[in-house]
Amino acid sequence: MLIVQKYGGTSVANTGRIRAVAERVVRTAEEGNEVVVVVSAMSGETDKLISLAHEVSSNPNEREMDLLLSSGERITSALTAIAIEELGHKAMAFTGRQMGIITDTVHTRARIEKIACQRAEKALSEGYILVIAGFQGVTENEEVTTLGRGGSDLSAVAIASALNAAMCEIYTDVDGVYTTDPNIVPEARKLDKISFEEMLELASLGAKVLQTRSVEFAMKYEVPVVVRSSFNENRGTLVTKEDEDMEKVVVSGVAYDKNQTKITVMGVPDQPGIAAKLFKRIADANIVVDMIVQNVSSDGKSADISFTVPKTDSKEALKLTEAIAGDMEAKGVSQSEDIAKISIVGVGMRTHSGVAAQMFETLAKHGINIIMISTSEIKVSCIINLKYTELAVRVLHDVFELSETG
Amino acid sequence: MLIVQKYGGTSVANTGRIRAVAERVVRTAEEGNEVVVVVSAMSGETDKLISLAHEVSSNPNEREMDLLLSSGERITSALTAIAIEELGHKAMAFTGRQMGIITDTVHTRARIEKIACQRAEKALSEGYILVIAGFQGVTENEEVTTLGRGGSDLSAVAIASALNAAMCEIYTDVDGVYTTDPNIVPEARKLDKISFEEMLELASLGAKVLQTRSVEFAMKYEVPVVVRSSFNENRGTLVTKEDEDMEKVVVSGVAYDKNQTKITVMGVPDQPGIAAKLFKRIADANIVVDMIVQNVSSDGKSADISFTVPKTDSKEALKLTEAIAGDMEAKGVSQSEDIAKISIVGVGMRTHSGVAAQMFETLAKHGINIIMISTSEIKVSCIINLKYTELAVRVLHDVFELSETG
Numbered sequence: 071m072l073i074v075q076k077y078g079g080t081s082v083a084n085t086g087r088i089r090a091v092a093e094r095v096v097r098t099a100e101e102g103n104e105v106v107v108v109v110s111a112m113s114g115e116t117d118k119l120i121s122l123a124h125e126v127s128s129n130p131n132e133r134e135m136d137l138l139l140s141s142g143e144r145i146t147s148a149l150t151a152i153a154i155e156e157l158g159h160k161a162m163a164f165t166g167r168q169m170g171i172i173t174d175t176v177h178t179r180a181r182i183e184k185i186a187c188q189r190a191e192k193a194l195s196e197g198y199i200l201v202i203a204g205f206q207g208v209t210e211n212e213e214v215t216t217l218g219r220g221g222s223d224l225s226a227v228a229i230a231s232a233l234n235a236a237m238c239e240i241y242t243d244v245d246g247v248y249t250t251d252p253n254i255v256p257e258a259r260k261l262d263k264i265s266f267e268e269m270l271e272l273a274s275l276g277a278k279v280l281q282t283r284s285v286e287f288a289m290k291y292e293v294p295v296v297v298r299s300s301f302n303e304n305r306g307t308l309v310t311k312e313d314e315d316m317e318k319v320v321v322s323g324v325a326y327d328k329n330q331t332k333i334t335v336m337g338v339p340d341q342p343g344i345a346a347k348l349f350k351r352i353a354d355a356n357i358v359v360d361m362i363v364q365n366v367s368s369d370g371k372s373a374d375i376s377f378t379v380p381k382t383d384s385k386e387a388l389k390l391t392e393a394i395a396g397d398m399e400a401k402g403v404s405q406s407e408d409i410a411k412i413s414i415v416g417v418g419m420r421t422h423s424g425v426a427a428q429m430f431e432t433l434a435k436h437g438i439n440i441i442m443i444s445t446s447e448i449k450v451s452c453i454i455n456l457k458y459t460e461l462a463v464r465v466l467h468d469v470f471e472l473s474e475t476g
Numbered sequence: 477m478l479i480v481q482k483y484g485g486t487s488v489a490n491t492g493r494i495r496a497v498a499e500r501v502v503r504t505a506e507e508g509n510e511v512v513v514v515v516s517a518m519s520g521e522t523d524k525l526i527s528l529a530h531e532v533s534s535n536p537n538e539r540e541m542d543l544l545l546s547s548g549e550r551i552t553s554a555l556t557a558i559a560i561e562e563l564g565h566k567a568m569a570f571t572g573r574q575m576g577i578i579t580d581t582v583h584t585r586a587r588i589e590k591i592a593c594q595r596a597e598k599a600l601s602e603g604y605i606l607v608i609a610g611f612q613g614v615t616e617n618e619e620v621t622t623l624g625r626g627g628s629d630l631s632a633v634a635i636a637s638a639l640n641a642a643m644c645e646i647y648t649d650v651d652g653v654y655t656t657d658p659n660i661v662p663e664a665r666k667l668d669k670i671s672f673e674e675m676l677e678l679a680s681l682g683a684k685v686l687q688t689r690s691v692e693f694a695m696k697y698e699v700p701v702v703v704r705s706s707f708n709e710n711r712g713t714l715v716t717k718e719d720e721d722m723e724k725v726v727v728s729g730v731a732y733d734k735n736q737t738k739i740t741v742m743g744v745p746d747q748p749g750i751a752a753k754l755f756k757r758i759a760d761a762n763i764v765v766d767m768i769v770q771n772v773s774s775d776g777k778s779a780d781i782s783f784t785v786p787k788t789d790s791k792e793a794l795k796l797t798e799a800i801a802g803d804m805e806a807k808g809v810s811q812s813e814d815i816a817k818i819s820i821v822g823v824g825m826r827t828h829s830g831v832a833a834q835m836f837e838t839l840a841k842h843g844i845n846i847i848m849i850s851t852s853e854i855k856v857s858c859i860i861n862l863k864y865t866e867l868a869v870r871v872l873h874d875v876f877e878l879s880e881t882g
Contacts, residue, residue, distance in 0.1 A: 148544035
């Protein structure tokens with residue numbers, strides 16, 4: 071069968087690691103598979119190139135940044151192909167362009183529009199192992215683009231989809247997806263299987279195993295993804311379509327995110343369209359708002375609106391909010407950085423009631439105040455005080471019995 | 477006017493140097509010129525990439541090597557374009573492919589077949605300063621190729637020719653072309669002007685200022701080339717078509733080359749076709765033979781054939797020669813590494829007699845034995861004992877009065 075294997079930066083950090091990757095690739099090929107490898111830049115390379123650019127400019131042009139940053143993956147792809155050939159297999163390195171990855175024209179965060187993979191298919195049929203430079207593509211006008219942080223995951227999933235691969239293996243430096251961060255809960259359990267929807271929630275909640283867009287893509291095109299370590303032979307976690315087994319598990323994981331800031335607009339006149347105006351302006355500035363809560367005040371004439379944004383955008387969001395608050399004659403704007411988001415995720419929630427209540431109770435029992443709440447079909451998130459993050463993760467992991475063998 | 481400026485590895489060795497290059501480029505543009513910049517990899521980068529490849533393979537595939545090595549120039553081109561933009565000018569980095577440099581399919585030493593420069597011309601007409609990654613091109617099948625050591629010089633000259641540039645400036649870490657190596661003769665004088673033919677002889681004789689093929693190309697398409705330093709404002713040396721001034725100078729420079737090995741086949745039966753057979757076999761192995769001398773021995777029945785090859789090829793050449801010597805029943809083969817080639821070069825030799833004689837006399841006067849002699853219209857070369865190299869350079873530089881202001 072055809073297998074796409076993606077190796078991240080730590081998996082190709084040096085030539086010793088690249089040789090180990092080549093051995094794994096060759097083993098997969100010798101088991102009778104066709105193999106397409108997607109590689110990231112050697113760890114640290116992309117950051118090194120970014121700092122070189124900042125040494126010559128405070129605000130480097132994005133077109134040139136893409137040309138610069140795409141070099142890291144080209145280097146790894148060539149070295150990996152050379153290492154595979156050294157083991158006696160035919161291998162060929164492809165740039166994003168040679169792989170036929172056509173993107174839109176948005177530099178530094180381009181979207182893949184199509185993959186013209188005739189050339190790759192021809193090389194595969196001739197017995198080559200292909201090694202593709204991840205993270206990059208070209209526009210119709212042959213400008214080099216990159217796909218944003220973690221974009222090599224997306225390259226791998228999109229290539230797997232285009233080539234109708236049986237599976238996309240994402241090799242990283244962890245064994246798979248865990249019920250929570252093992253640094254906080256040493257008893258955290260590796261999941262054998264997780265649904266796309268759950269993975270998507272976990273990815274967007276700050277569990278950095280897979281890039282969010284790559285999960286969306288895998289879900290849309292139903293590409294089975296396996297997350298596993300390139301440093302051992304453990305089986306990893308299969309990310310796939312929801313099945314009956316998964317539904318029996320109420321909560322699959324506990325995630326946290328310390329990268330949020332809360333902004334509150336106090337005393338907003340209670341008129342239709344006020345919230346819409348605020349959030350449109352923030353969206354126009356390309357700032358993604360996560361949670362939103364609105365409370366009408368006791369006198370019924372005004373409301374408080376609270377919302378969270380990523381810490382990196384908090385300055386700009388605050389500035390915009392203050393301007394709009396002035397326009398709408400609100401009473402004031404406040405900001406809090408001392409918050410964290412704690413979430414429980416699980417497709418079983420759809421068919422089990424009382425999960426949210428159990429979460430709130432557990433937090434209350436340990437003296438953790440809930441500042442904001444947001445729910446979806448398969449997730450409950452609470453904003454709490456930052457200092458309780460680790461405690462909250464531990465008690466929730468415990469109450470939903472995630473440590474036990476599932 | 478349109479000026480092509482090529483900056484070598486030491487000129488773009490770090491971001492400080494790249495900023496200095498950007499300033500020079502912008503100054504040239506602000507004097508009213510259109511500027512196309514060609515850059516090498518930052519010094520040391522190409523060697524670093526080569527050693528990475530050798531860490532994963534003893535014999536890396538040339539196709540993959542080209543993909544790997546072309547990355548160095550891409551990085552410099554992006555950084556240089558960013559640095560120029562930081563100074564408030566419109567700049568655009570181009571890869572070899574984006575510049576339309578189409579080569580043959582011989583990886584690691586491809587030849588430029590044509591330059592499709594419509595895209596570059598359009599960008600120039602829109603007011604962009606272009607920064608081209610040197611040393612690279614693509615085949616018709618979109619495979620990445622490189623042009624061999626020093627290939628960025630060739631990129632620059634070929635681009636200057638394709639764009640009908642008024643001039644191609646080659647920036648390096650020396651002030652220009654000297655009458656000889658200033659490390660040996662401190663009084664060596666920088667030449668203001670030199671003919672293509674002389675430069676070609678000097679380049680192929682081991683004066684490493686310009687890559688030989690780039691000089692051939694410049695001569696063929698009559699591209700005026702200026703060699704100058706990026707570390708100061710000195711005027712440099714103009715390499716151009718021969719003119720009357722140049723003919724007045726009998727000897728323009730003294731060159732030496734310590735990178736040759738002499739191989740002698742003794743007692744070769746004096747039959748037609750023997751030498752042809754020997755040198756065909758050596759040429760088939762892609763070894764370039766430099767000087768050849770054949771002496772019929774005193775008995776008139778056999779001959780000694782001596783020739784020189786680059787030291788890097790000496791092992792293989794010796795092996796081939798020994799095999800052929802066996803076939804042709806020669807008496808033996810000997811080899812000497814202890815030699816150097818000393819040459820005087822000058823277009824004035826065409827119209828001045830006695831130059832060779834003066835060279836031989838001078839060497840003899842200082843006790844330097846001549847082992848082989850080879851002459852062309854504008855050059856006399858002698859193979860001498862290696863240990864006399866510096867002495868020979870000094871006495872010839874002196875006798876042809878090269879130190880004095882021309």
